[in-house]
Amino acid sequence: MTTSRAPAPPAPSPPGTPADAAAPDDRLLMDTFMSQYRLPAVAVADRLGLFAALAAAPSDVGALAGAHGLDRHGTSVLLEFLAAQGYLAVHGGRYRPTPSARAFLLPGSARYWGPMLGLGWDERCTAVQQVVTTGTPHGYRGKGIWETHGRSRRHGEQFTRAMHAHSAAPAAALAAQLDLAGCAALLEVAGGVGTFAMALARRNPHLKATVLDLPVVEREAHRLLADADLADRVALRTGDMFTDPWPHGQDRVLFADVLSDWDDERCRTLLERARAALAADGRLLVHQVLPDDAARLSPTVTGYSLALAVMTGGRLRTLPELTALLTAAGFTDCAALPVYGHYALVTARPA
Template sequence: MNSVLPATDDTRVWDIWLSMYQVPCLSVALELELFESLDAKPDSAEGLAERRGFNLRGLRALLPMLMQQGLLHLHDGCYQLNETSRTYMLKSSPLFWGGLFSRIAKTQPPHKLLLETVNNQRALAAKTRAADGWESGHVDMAMAREVTAFMHSHSVASAAGMTKTFDFSRTRKVLDVGGGSGCFSIALARLRADIRCTVMELPAICELAQQYIADAGVSAQVDTVVVDMFRQAWPAGYDTHFFSNIFHDWGFETCLDLAQRSHAALPEGGRILLHEMLLDDGGLTPAPAVTFSLLMAMGTLGQQFTYGQLRELLQTAGFRNISCRQTYGYFSIVSAEK
């Protein structure tokens, strides 16, 4: 069965999901008195983190969100208040909205998570080992099932979409690194009968992916292999390494490690493809990528990248002929050759 391009892209659904992180940004900024701090002295994320003892990674995710919300301006590299925030977000203002948001904060789990992320209380912020936690390779089946279904939902439309907008004419054998449910491999198998894909994943996720693959009727073209991408040797014999939403889980050094492992395992002329929601240069737009980056700051060691950052990373790992194209909805593919 050939994959069918969805009648409309899923950007509206993304917008609805991501909108739930708008209010926590404001309630956390109010609780931490960020507006008072920036009123006293406009500052960069680095300066504010230093001055107030906040987590820099958390602030780098939060401040662009407040800009997107129209509550801060950026001038000469320093965030500063505007008319809206000066009028409604300062405790000293007779028009202060804080009473409402402090009450809402108590009922919103993302508020607590974001507060801990910015307020330097999270063990995550101090973690230095790349593959700890979920990524230790010991994911129980209940958690794996829940998270895989979650990721399948947000990826399945962009998987079908990318097969219509990206050139896979040279692709024959794909290693789908951290492929989750296998939705990208399934979409590629449906694109052409001569494409073979392998979902490389942790044990519990491989077991689940096999079910998704069987349900899609593409078991003859798509299989799975249990490999911990950080600790075990990668299989050879693939002309394409496909990573969707993998680099955004990790810091720059770990992504470089993944890119180098990929480079080592690919044949000459083989391609690496990074499917990600990209930030514009400067990292302050577009709004969905800024919000997705905030989610990554709260839940992973990663963030969304700009094309420039990924290009630099791939160049450092030894790749050449690097390019980028928007593929479907909010997603793009950055591609490069060995």
């Protein structure tokens, strides 16, 4: 008896082709991917007794976390996700169970679903419970995500390919819309294989870009740059973005899906380094999912925020929150432009 092995998936293509820009946005895929946290969010809230507590006394995030000894940020992203799914209603910052939650998620009722939720408990539920109770990201099976990439080449390269897949279409859309006339030098920080830098360079023949990331991205990055015939205009610079030098005199510094992986203190460090790397008339570019009042109602956006908290300890920030960080780091003229799917581009200049 012989067994057949599934063929290896084709190597990913460089981003920024016309077909990329013309394709539908990735909201359906984002919806699908973030749905993996729907059951864990409900199961954890049930196990922690949050539905019963909010049924007895509607509460805001701070009061609920304080009364139950929970992490405030973990509690916040959990409640927002539950509200977006329809299990909680929020008025004036105070959460309360919806009729569906009251019907099925209050212990002691004839229709209580708690035992059924318990059957679905898995490692992802444990990870969500950990971030809500302690504020500690779960990463890979309880091991830090960035440390794991440093120790395990397999994990690091798998993550690199995943981030390229996740970024290729948004990068192409940004390149099609962003005016880089007069921009000769761009630094993409924590850019992985340089997905955004390649898309921007393809659309702007005068542009030379540098991509800063850890050594684990090198093999895949060099392959993609060679395939795209961009190795002469997109340079890979390996190093730690928090400690190693950045090239200075940049016309643009780009953070694409980077700041949402870190807490405020680490973000301020990165933004201050970006300001030092920019030319006097340079511009900062921040490309990320940017929650607004409507996005707070999106299970995908709030699920993404919970996923960030679980995996990296990061968070999505609203425009006012991001503007406050930028201002504190010495930037001004902050503005946001919707770009693609759930993504927006925030721009700022050194004050």
